[in-house]
Amino acid sequence: MKTALITGATAGIGESFARLLARNGYNLILVARDLDRLNQRKIELRELHPQIKIELLKADLTVASDLNMVSARAEKGIDLLINNAGFGINKTFTKSEFVQEQELLDLLVKAPMQLTHSALPAMLNQGSGAIINVSSIASWIAGGTYSAAKSYLTVFSESLHSEVKDSGIKVLSLCPGFTRTEFHQRGRMRMNGLPNFLWLSADQVSKIAWRDLQRGRVISVPGWQYKIISSIVRFGPRPLVRKIGMNIKMKQRQRKDK
Numbered sequence: 231m232k233t234a235l236i237t238g239a240t241a242g243i244g245e246s247f248a249r250l251l252a253r254n255g256y257n258l259i260l261v262a263r264d265l266d267r268l269n270q271r272k273i274e275l276r277e278l279h280p281q282i283k284i285e286l287l288k289a290d291l292t293v294a295s296d297l298n299m300v301s302a303r304a305e306k307g308i309d310l311l312i313n314n315a316g317f318g319i320n321k322t323f324t325k326s327e328f329v330q331e332q333e334l335l336d337l338l339v340k341a342p343m344q345l346t347h348s349a350l351p352a353m354l355n356q357g358s359g360a361i362i363n364v365s366s367i368a369s370w371i372a373g374g375t376y377s378a379a380k381s382y383l384t385v386f387s388e389s390l391h392s393e394v395k396d397s398g399i400k401v402l403s404l405c406p407g408f409t410r411t412e413f414h415q416r417g418r419m420r421m422n423g424l425p426n427f428l429w430l431s432a433d434q435v436s437k438i439a440w441r442d443l444q445r446g447r448v449i450s451v452p453g454w455q456y457k458i459i460s461s462i463v464r465f466g467p468r469p470l471v472r473k474i475g476m477n478i479k480m481k482q483r484q485r486k487d488k
Contacts, residue, residue, distance in 0.1 A: 231282070235259040235308045235349070237291060237300070237341070238315030240267040243364055243409065246432035247312050248275060250440060257283040259308065261300055261315070263290045291315055291341040292333045304345050307352040313342035313383075314364040318376045331375055338379035343386065350394070357398040360443055363387045367407045367456055370463040380405075384449070391448045403449050404439045406430060407456040428455060 234251050238244040239260035248258055252275050262268050268286045275284060287303060289296035304311065316338050319330050342363055353359030365387065369380035387403035394401065409430045435452045442450035451460045 231255055231257050232309035233257040233259065233283075233307075234310035234312065235261065235300075235304055235345075236312040236314060237261040237345070238364075240264060240271055242314075243404075243406070243432045243435050244312065244314040245271065246436040247314065247362075247439075250433075250436050251310070252279040252282055255279075255282065256310065257285075259285045259287060259303060261287045261289050261291070263288065292336040297336075297341055297344060301344055301348040304349040305352065307356075308349055309353075309358070310360045310362070311345060311349045312362045312364065313345060314362075315341065316364070319374070323374055326375075334375060334379060338376070339382050342383060346390070350399070353399050354394070354397055359398070360400040360402070361387075361390070362402045362404055362439060362443060365403045365405045367405050367451065367460055367463070369403075369405060370460060388448055400443055400446060402439065402443045402447060404435070405449060405451050405456075405460065406435045407453060407459065409435055430456075 232255070234247075234256045236244050236247055236251075236258065239248050239258075240262040244262075248260060248271065251258060258275070260268055260271060265286070265288045268288060272284045272286060275282070285303075287300055289300050291297050291300065317334065319326050319334055323331070346361055346363075349359070349361070363383045363386070365383040366377075366380040368377045369384040371377050384403045384405060387401050391401040407430060408428050409432055430453050438452040439450045451457050
């Protein structure tokens with residue numbers, strides 16, 4: 231049986247991927263900070279799929295020792311790596327705390343890079359494997375350091391795909407738009423004014439990403455609405471793209487504590 235390692239596996243897109251892969255017979259290595267939620271996900275998955283093995287790794291990937299622990303497990307050999315863990319800072323750069331900015335960079339850039347670097351040797355040795363980096367449509371706009379970090383992840387995925395495409399390894403940059411997860415709640419972002427048609431479900435996103443990975447695509451943009459939007463922000467005039475990015479950032483200002 232194949233084995234998949236998923237970061238940020240207890241909620242949202244990561245949790246959806248865990249269910250999808252369990253249905254496809256993958257053994258799972260689930261990585262997240264909350265051990266109670268990890269155990270709950272394990273119970274739920276084992277009830278439906280008793281034949282699969284599930285490992286739990288409690289880790290905060292912004293902490294070097296935790297990241298090194300997960301990297302060591304990836305080095306032992308996995309068939310699929312899903313770099314999904316992430317968060318956003320709902321403040322402009324001039325008003326944010328540096329420690330938050332460093333944690334964002336560690337989680338969205340350093341962790342995926344290190345885990346990918348750790349997983350690749352075994353994949354190259356066996357001549358097969360796959361990596362899904364959960365980026366964002368934000369990687370093509372100018373929406374703060376979150377966009378900058380996601381831009382790294384998208385370009386990194388494209389570059390790595392070109393490097394390993396003849397080695398039997400698939401690399402996909404998953405670039406969803408607004409998705410109903412815990413992401414915006416945790417960031418305390420005002421999203422209630424967003425039209426319903428712009429919202430995707432986590433299951434939609436994981437299903438489309440899985441299909442695109444099997445087809446050998448490099449970039450996956452789920453949803454017809456985001457295919458249109460991504461074309462505008464990728465190929466439109468940069469002054470317009472910068473304006474869009476800043477408008478989105480300002481509309482998602484952090485709510486004041488009650």
